[in-house]
Amino acid sequence: MKRISIAIDGPAAAGKSTIAKMVARNLNYTYIDTGAMYRCVAYSAFIHGISYEDEAGVVGLLKDLKIKLLPDGSIRLNGEDVSSAIRANEVSMGASIVSQYAKVRSFLVAQQREMAKGGGVILDGRDIGTVVLPDAELKIYQVASVETRAKRRYKENIEKGIECDYEEMKAEIEARDKQDMNREVSPLKKADDAIELDTSNMSLEEVVAHVMDLVEKKLEE
Ligand code: CDP
Ligand code: CDP
Numbered sequence: 142m143k144r145i146s147i148a149i150d151g152p153a154a155a156g157k158s159t160i161a162k163m164v165a166r167n168l169n170y171t172y173i174d175t176g177a178m179y180r181c182v183a184y185s186a187f188i189h190g191i192s193y194e195d196e197a198g199v200v201g202l203l204k205d206l207k208i209k210l211l212p213d214g215s216i217r218l219n220g221e222d223v224s225s226a227i228r229a230n231e232v233s234m235g236a237s238i239v240s241q242y243a244k245v246r247s248f249l250v251a252q253q254r255e256m257a258k259g260g261g262v263i264l265d266g267r268d269i270g271t272v273v274l275p276d277a278e279l280k281i282y283q284v285a286s287v288e289t290r291a292k293r294r295y296k297e298n299i300e301k302g303i304e305c306d307y308e309e310m311k312a313e314i315e316a317r318d319k320q321d322m323n324r325e326v327s328p329l330k331k332a333d334d335a336i337e338l339d340t341s342n343m344s345l346e347e348v349v350a351h352v353m354d355l356v357e358k359k360l361e362e
Pocket of ligand 2: 237240266269317
């Protein structure tokens with residue numbers, strides 16, 4: 142059976158990674174969380190006391206960064222399990238800042254392409270269909286209203302026991318989307334050949350079923 146490459150892009154908290162993981166499991170494909178890689182760069186700056194705005198300082202960290210995405214979904218940074226630490230709100234905004242630097246992007250994009258070669262992969266992020274894998278067989282641009290996305294992230298945090306404020310969450314998501322869509326290098330945008338999927342009124346199961354239909358059609362082509 143043909144093993145294709147699937148790209149899922151879209152704004153923050155649209156459900157990209159949850160859907161990508163579920164589809165990867167169904168297909169026995171490798172899931173590649175590219176956002177986690179930008180989060181690792183930001184986290185590294187944070188623990189080294191380097192300001193996210195200090196481009197030269199952040200770029201200087203890259204040569205010593207070894208990021209590993211393990212098959213169980215956990216993330217290792219220079220051997221340390223940073224799976225939870227990189228999800229902190231502080232690191233989300235940091236990731237959005239450091240992801241504006243061309244050298245950070247080219248460093249991570251090269252690794253993402255290497256991991257994706259051979260197909261049988263599903264990557265989620267902001268520039269997968271436009272830059273990382275412009276030839277991906279299936280491209281999805283997953284969106285949902287900002288209220289829906291903020292509610293989902295809020296619920297997720299509360300369930301994990303993380304205290305948060307809905308209005309703050311919404312403002313943070315809006316600010317990050319704006320920054321990601323307006324940066325000069327590889328801004329977040331829908332690839333011309335991507336299928337837009339608005340999940341505002343869809344359950345996770347409905348989204349997965351829809352994506353699986355799209356994959357099956359591609360495999361039949
Ligand atoms: O990866 P991304 O930031 O786009 O979003 P996510 O972390 O996968 O999803 C954010 C939250 O929305 C998760 O808690 C999902 O379970 C939830 N979600 C949902 O409730 N319904 C959907 N149709 C999609 C996601
Ligand atoms: O899960 P959520 O959508 O909140 O964020 P994420 O996918 O973990 O990405 C964190 C940040 O990394 C985003 O706000 C983007 O600024 C950046 N990013 C990027 O520039 N390109 C990617 N392919 C993935 C993430």
